[in-house]
Amino acid sequence: MNTAVAETDYAVLIASDTVRIERLLPGPIERVWAHLTDSDLRRKWLASGDMQPQAGTSFELVWHNDELTDPPGARPSGFESEHRMQSRITEFDPPRKLAFTWNGSSGGDVSIELEPKGDAVLLTLIHRQLRNRDGMLMVGAGWHMHLDILVARLTGGKPAPFWDGWSRLRTEYGRRIPA
Numbered sequence: 001m002n003t004a005v006a007e008t009d010y011a012v013l014i015a016s017d018t019v020r021i022e023r024l025l026p027g028p029i030e031r032v033w034a035h036l037t038d039s040d041l042r043r044k045w046l047a048s049g050d051m052q053p054q055a056g057t058s059f060e061l062v063w064h065n066d067e068l069t070d071p072p073g074a075r076p077s078g079f080e081s082e083h084r085m086q087s088r089i090t091e092f093d094p095p096r097k098l099a100f101t102w103n104g105s106s107g108g109d110v111s112i113e114l115e116p117k118g119d120a121v122l123l124t125l126i127h128r129q130l131r132n133r134d135g136m137l138m139v140g141a142g143w144h145m146h147l148d149i150l151v152a153r154l155t156g157g158k159p160a161p162f163w164d165g166w167s168r169l170r171t172e173y174g175r176r177i178p179a
Contacts, residue, residue: 018130032154035153145169
């Protein structure tokens with residue numbers, strides 16, 4: 001299994017409280033959009049949770065990271081087998097943009113934009129209002145690993161064990177994001 005990571009796969013700090021991460025995915029854009037908005041597809045790479053297709057509606061994301069890959073890898077201490085988070089959609093513009101609050105309104109916000117690039121789709125994810133460096137390390141490693149799994153799902157590849165990848169990436173982000 002190849003664990004090499006391209007430099008362009010890493011999240012980058014674009015403001016003191018904001019990270020951006022991009023991935024070029026196989027299209028069409030409607031297929032990628034479905035993986036963002038359909039609970040059954042989203043649970044295979046991120047978290048389940050039904051969402052109504054309009055701004056202003058609330059939804060719950062439910063993570064089962066142990067089920068994302070086989071094997072799941074070694075879950076770090078402090079993490080449970082399930083995690084739930086209340087969110088609210090702030091923008092819903094199919095198939096181009098999905099934005100939502102992260103952990104209600106107290107944990108910042110996430111925007112995901114899709115842009116066709118020939119037969120591919122550029123996904124740009126921006127996570128704003130991260131409160132501290134530890135949050136940036138967690139979010140950077142988390143989004144990075146979840147998007148790696150999305151790439152594998154869309155290309156028919158086998159993703160690396162989630163928790164092992166997350167732990168490795170958390171350490172790497174510790175070197176990349178200034179103290």
